[in-house]
Amino acid sequence: MMTQEFIFEDNYKKLGFGIFSENNLNYIHDNRFKPYIKIFFAPEGYELRTDFNHYTTTGPTLFFINSNQYLEVSQGKGDSFLIYYNRDFYCVQIHDKEVACDGLLFNNIFEIPKIELDNMEMDTIRTLFSNIYNELEGKESSKEEMIRTYLKQIIIRATRNWKKQNIHTRVENISHNDIELFRDFSRLLEIHYREKHTVADYAELLHMAPKTLTHKFKSLNIESPNQFIINRILLEAKRLLFYTDKPVKEIAYDLGYEDPAYFNRLFSNKVGSTPSNFKKNYSLGK
Missing domain, CATH: 1.10.10.60 (Homeodomain-like)
Known part of the structure; x- marks a missing residue:
């Protein structure tokens, strides 16, 4: 079994949080995760595949995997974390004005589903993951909206970093209108x-x-x-x-x-x- 897994579920809405180690990475391939949108945190030295692209992480990395994409992790040392959720819990298309990630983190034409985290960003993302974990473990009645708030923060920060790492490095002084056309x-x-x-x-x-x-x-x-x-x-x-x-x-x-x-x-x-x-x-x- 997984080391730890925590789930929020209410009617049709569902979000889960899984913690993996090198001993149970094969559970990430479980078919039950495939219908969900996934955010996967991997430390340095992980080897994985999304669709038909292979990656070896050279530092802490976030991967964004849509429900129609495939994720397979072959090896890695150190804890990794998987957040998975359905569109009833949070749909980036419906809330595009809030996070502006559709066409960048998800469904981007480069097929680049990842961002790399520097030390400062790593600390922030770890805190947000920890906040989601704490909310899932707790029994507060308002946990759903708190979890959604932390999830949105992860997505917004990741979107900003994706632009810096994949668009602004290609084109200097790219305009907002050009990015929106791309999206x-x-x-x-x-x-x-x-x-x-x-x-x-x-x-x-x-x-x-x-x-x-x-x-x-x-x-x-x-x-x-x-x-x-x-x-x-x-x-x-x-x-x-x-x-x-x-x-x-x-x-x-x-x-x-x-x-x-x-x-x-x-x-x-x-x-x-x-x-x-x-x-x-x-x-x-x-």
Whole structure:
């Protein structure tokens, strides 16, 4: 069993807090965590995978894992902490004006789900985690709102740090409007990638010309919107290939491709392997 686990649950709302050590990291892979939004704290030296990206932490790190993403921890020393909750407890989309993290911490097109913590930020985050732990362990009637308040503080601080570590390092003096455009594109892509496959589709949703959108991304020193669209489709294709038993033809249809042969060519060209070979080789750990 886990070292410790504390849960708040009221009607449909649920938040849990788990403490892990090197002896029970395998419990993080438990299927019961998959439907939840997760914030995972890992100290230095942890090895883990989110979707198909592998990480080794070089210092204290927070990972933000959406309910449609996968988290697997292979090894690590020292205590790690997992906060998991459902959208009924706190939905970042509904409360976007409060925390402005959707499209950055979650559903960001870079597929970068983490921030690294310096000593000062580490102390603050540890205090917030400890506050949530204390509220869960206590019996105060107002604990739900206190926990939500601490959770929001973690998300807000992490969002600020994500911008510094992943956007401001790429573009000096980036404007608020440019960051909001980036977030809007990320959120729209997450909603529509199954049926909208072109830059023109998203430019229309953003009320701008396709060339303007492409130029904006170029000025931000990031990949083209077209490449981000393809990357998101391929990520979902990999998830469906590896985590489900769906045949390639059905996956192609799920992702909005009426011609499975075209989907096969796209996948093979971008990934360097046919969908069938990717599934077989990845399952074997190649």
